[in-house]
Amino acid sequence: MKKAILLGVFLTFSGIGAWMQYMVSNPLNSATSFMIFYDNPTEQTISRLKEVDVAIIAVHAFTREQIKEIQDAGTLIFAYTSLMQLENWNTTMTSQVKSNDFVEQDGxxxxxxEWDTYLMDIRQSHYQQLLLTKIEIERREKQVDGVFFDTVDDLYYYFHDTEEHxxxxxxxxxxxxxVSDQGLIIFQNRGFETLQAKGEPYVSGVLWENFDSSNFEESSxxxxxxxxxxxxxxxxxxxLFTEVRSDPSEQVSLNLGFPTFRKE
Structure with a gap:
C-alpha cells in the first residue's frame, strides 16, 4: 500500500508538467464516469447508463431508440468490437469468413x-472489410458515437516475437x-504496446481492464x-479508464483521477 501511495504522489507531480506541455483536445477528456454492459438492457439498466459519461455496450442488444434515449441524457455510446477474436455466436460474421481469415499455427x-472464439488475421483484406462493414452499419443504423476495440492485446501476446508482428x-x-475517417471516437482495451506503436494518433481512450493496485508492488x-x-x-x-475488482484498486484509481468502473 505504501508503494501505491508513493506512486500516486509521483504521478500527480509528474503529470502536472505533462498537462501543461501537451494538453490537447480529446472528446473523452471531460468524462469522469463510465459503464460496461454487454447484455440485453432493462429499464433499470438504461437508467444507469443515462447517469454516466461513457457507455460501452453490445450494440446488437439495443434498439436505436434506446441508444438515442441514453445519448440524449449526455452519454457517449461506444460499440463493442472484438478486433482479433471472432465469437462463434456472431453468425452474421462467421457465415461470411473465408478460410484464410483465420490465424493458423502448425496448420x-x-x-x-474460454471465450468460444477463434483468432483472426486482420491483415487479410477480406476480414478487414468484414470488421469495417460491421462498424459502419452500427454507425449508420444505431448512430453510435464511437468504437470500443477489445482483444487488441492479442497483437502483442501472440505476435510480438514473430516476423509477422x-x-x-x-x-x-x-x-x-x-474508423477515424468515419468520424467515430476510438477507445481500446489494454494493448498498451500497440497503443504506443500505432494507436496514439487515433485512439482517444484506453481501458485498463482488471486494474489491480497490488501489481505495482510486484510488476515492473x-x-x-x-x-x-x-x-x-x-x-x-x-x-485512461479503469475497470476494478477490489476496494484497494478502486481507491487507488479514484485517487489518481481515472474514470473508474467497479465490476460486480
Missing part, C-alpha cells in the same frame, strides 16, 4: 476455449484510420505502464 486454427501492427493502423511492467499511461491521461492525449 491448425487457434481456438480460445509489424504487418499486424500496420493492419491495425489501417483499420484505425478507416505494471509500474512502467502506469507512468506512461498517466502521462497520456494528464496530457489529454489518451484518457
Amino acid at each position: 491448425e486454427r487457434i481456438y480460445i476455449k 509489424k504487418s499486424y501492427l500496420l493492419a491495425y493502423e489501417t483499420i484505425l484510420k478507416d 511492467w505494471a509500474r512502467n505502464w502506469m507512468l506512461k499511461l498517466h502521462r497520456y491521461h494528464t496530457s489529454g492525449k489518451v484518457r
Whole structure:
C-alpha cells in the first residue's frame, strides 16, 4: 500500500508538467464516469447508463431508440468490437469468413476455449472489410458515437516475437484510420504496446481492464505502464479508464483521477 501511495504522489507531480506541455483536445477528456454492459438492457439498466459519461455496450442488444434515449441524457455510446477474436455466436460474421481469415499455427486454427472464439488475421483484406462493414452499419443504423476495440492485446501476446508482428501492427493502423475517417471516437482495451506503436494518433481512450493496485508492488511492467499511461491521461492525449475488482484498486484509481468502473 505504501508503494501505491508513493506512486500516486509521483504521478500527480509528474503529470502536472505533462498537462501543461501537451494538453490537447480529446472528446473523452471531460468524462469522469463510465459503464460496461454487454447484455440485453432493462429499464433499470438504461437508467444507469443515462447517469454516466461513457457507455460501452453490445450494440446488437439495443434498439436505436434506446441508444438515442441514453445519448440524449449526455452519454457517449461506444460499440463493442472484438478486433482479433471472432465469437462463434456472431453468425452474421462467421457465415461470411473465408478460410484464410483465420490465424493458423502448425496448420491448425487457434481456438480460445474460454471465450468460444477463434483468432483472426486482420491483415487479410477480406476480414478487414468484414470488421469495417460491421462498424459502419452500427454507425449508420444505431448512430453510435464511437468504437470500443477489445482483444487488441492479442497483437502483442501472440505476435510480438514473430516476423509477422509489424504487418499486424500496420493492419491495425489501417483499420484505425478507416474508423477515424468515419468520424467515430476510438477507445481500446489494454494493448498498451500497440497503443504506443500505432494507436496514439487515433485512439482517444484506453481501458485498463482488471486494474489491480497490488501489481505495482510486484510488476515492473505494471509500474512502467502506469507512468506512461498517466502521462497520456494528464496530457489529454489518451484518457485512461479503469475497470476494478477490489476496494484497494478502486481507491487507488479514484485517487489518481481515472474514470473508474467497479465490476460486480
